[in-house]
Amino acid sequence: MDHRGTRDVADAKVSSSPAISEHPESRPMRADAMRNHEKILRAAEEIFALDGVMVPIDIVAERAGVGIGTLYRHFPTKEALYDEIVSTRLRALIDTAQTCAKDPIALEGMCTFLHTFALQASEKQDLFDALGQAGIDIKARFSDMLDELTSCMDTMRQRSVEAGAIRDDVETKDILNLVMGSCHAAGYDGDNGASLERLVDIVLTGIKTPD
Amino acid sequence: MDHRGTRDVADAKVSSSPAISEHPESRPMRADAMRNHEKILRAAEEIFALDGVMVPIDIVAERAGVGIGTLYRHFPTKEALYDEIVSTRLRALIDTAQTCAKDPIALEGMCTFLHTFALQASEKQDLFDALGQAGIDIKARFSDMLDELTSCMDTMRQRSVEAGAIRDDVETKDILNLVMGSCHAAGYDGDNGASLERLVDIVLTGIKTPD
DNA sequence: CTTAAATCGGAACTACGGTTCCGGATACAA
């Protein structure tokens, strides 16, 4: 026992160059605009991670050192901004999942992934929100990515079951929600990392086949 | 394995007689007023259970067949109404916990309680909200009851540990949050009961001492 | 039946968060 890992993965930066690609014909975005776009993204990343989806939009603008109007020029909607951030994070998580799903030792991959997953969800409040809490509609927004993620996890689960490593009567989504519960537990104590690892291990113990 | 139970407990009715006790001197509450008080409480119970804390207050009034003004006459605040409902439910849960804490077989009591707890939290959305989600401030409102509940659970946990039945490195609050995670999982599928039992069992397996 | 106190109902007020709009400022090509 002791499946730490958390690898390097899943801490990608939100980037993309809005200057180009939008309308290949027109002039590139003005320098100050690009700078602001970046500042907003940066601020949103920090604030959403800390306070989640519920934070008022003007807080983000303020933090970015930018007016509300400017923010809305770059992102037509609060949701649009939120999407940008969360989908990037989800994308990174999916990449991790895909890697883990290929681990020669199925259970090993599962453990690694769940720990990474838990860490990310507890560090990034927005991700956490998107993954479970909040409105159902928010979930719908990322449904395709969610499906992709779930399907990766299902691969891990199935392979582990076939290897006789975990119980065959547990659904993938159950595992996911159990881990989310762990995040919730660890989150509200300011209790960083330490206990989260332990909780995830409890869940893992629970889904393993009894020796 | 198969610790069902869910006993009879924990389904108490919200009651109390507002007519008396308020001002022992003054006249008793008018008949229609008492009827309305009751109707409001009844409606709130149903709606909060179904939709949680977030439901607009006028929905409750409407359901009770009463004007908003009337509702506010009886409960000066949305929170007041919410308090009434949730604290009654919490009280019932504490009673169950106290009973379970006395079970001669410590682990048995723990299992019974956790299943009851999970069932209640998943059936009564408001209880669920109060216990975890939502704002931290809501939690603060019931802090003394929460403490009482936690202390009961801690008794169970400690006795189980002493009996060598469960791991000694798990905190009470961890257990609670793990179970909440289960509720969350079961809740959003309209998946009633069946899978919830299974999830709680997973958690229980996870916290037991390896054979 | 009369009448005053208690209660009812819902329009209106308040606070808050998202979004729009437009006069003024800025970048940058000519």
Added chain:
DNA sequence: TTGTATCCGGAACCGTAGTTCCGATTTAAG
């Protein structure tokens, strides 16, 4: 340097949810 297309800022607007207020209605005592 100048002109203009682009961008900035934040006041104002809108919808939503909680709460207050007061004229209309009802209870029940005399």
